Amino acid sequence: MNLDSLHDLKSKLQLRWHLYKNRQLLNREVTIISNNCIAGVIYHDCGLRFLSPTVNLWFPTEDFFTYAANLLEYSPQQGAELREIFEEGISYPLGLLTPKSADLPAIKLYFQHYPSFELAKEKWEQRSRRINLENICMIFECSQPIAENSPIPELFRAAPYSHKVIVTSKHSVTGAGTEVVHLPVYDLPGYQPGKLFTTKSKLSLSRWLDDFNYVEFLNRTKGKLLPAILK
Template sequence: MKKILVKFLKKLRAKNEMRYFSKIRKKNNNLNPTIICNNCIGGVIYHNLGLKFLSPTVNLFVKSDDYLTFCKNLKYYSSCDIVQVADIDREYPVGRIVPLDHNHKEITIFFQHYKSFDEAKRKWVERFQRINWDNMFFIWEFYDTLYDNQLLYDFDQAELPGKKILLLHREIPDVKNSFVFSCYKEDLPTAKAFEYKGISGKRYLDEFDYVSFLNT
């Protein structure tokens, strides 16, 4: 009986999720945004809204100490090569953007949803070429127990070529462009934003009104 009930609830959640997708897709007026995100949140937003991936930062993550540098120098890094990293022990491929000069730092990219580096690099290059430079959005989910909070203040004050938002796990004073999730208690480094809220079809991510964020 328990297995039958679990199966039924999963089907019900899936139906509710499709209804939710239909609702937010009708509300969305921005059909070609480029979302530069530090983790998979950008890709999930693209998927939920049924949009084409116009960003290289899909199915991957960038650590916070690299993400801000990447955002500030996005045009520059679009001209740089990315090579495979062998000295980082992970179950998935890891790449490193190689700067063209000594004035820019290397950026490490963790391709956790790709089977091989060749596949990851091909998608990275392909999606970089799709960037809509006139319709840019920057989304940073920030773990304040892992990284220096000065980084989020720097991001909040940075002049970026588009709209920006910090997704936080607790209220942090004097941060203007931010939203706080309700699902984090101790800011553990887990992807709780992707967890479903019961059988509603919504995730905790959907607490953040990304449709209004993109439409504005």
């Protein structure tokens, strides 16, 4: 058996294992708004339909919080337009999302796991229309320690979601009243962004992400957008 065949076999076994492990998930119609691939991996591992456009992509931090705080204004239903742009050093599709309202800035979407901008745009608009406003949560993943003077804690607390969590290092400073999950993977020597989504060893089916009990998090409540955003 060659290496490609072994990789395919491991991927199939991994999916079966995650579907079995996550069979306790009851909240199966949830929209997860995330700043990177964490939402897509959770959807995939749980065998869920993608009810969020934040799949297979990442945002710059402040762009993400601007998007999350103004979710409806950045939707295609409200006239937001997504066009392709280019940036030196970026080989995958990149989009600029411009809302109809002149009061809000255009934001960048880095479609890292799409083969073309056309497909990325199609999926973004399709999944934006699936957002479940009656069952929504926000997950912000930050692999680097959040410093005391970082704007992230304030931006996170201001995000109008009743159910939200930061996934980060134990060395992060997030302040009181913030739900935080500290994962040991971020403190491994030579940690690189993306390692969270890899398996713990060549023979393991478990990802480092599995140290976050996302099934318990999703089952706990059906989150809402707070009234200020529903306009």
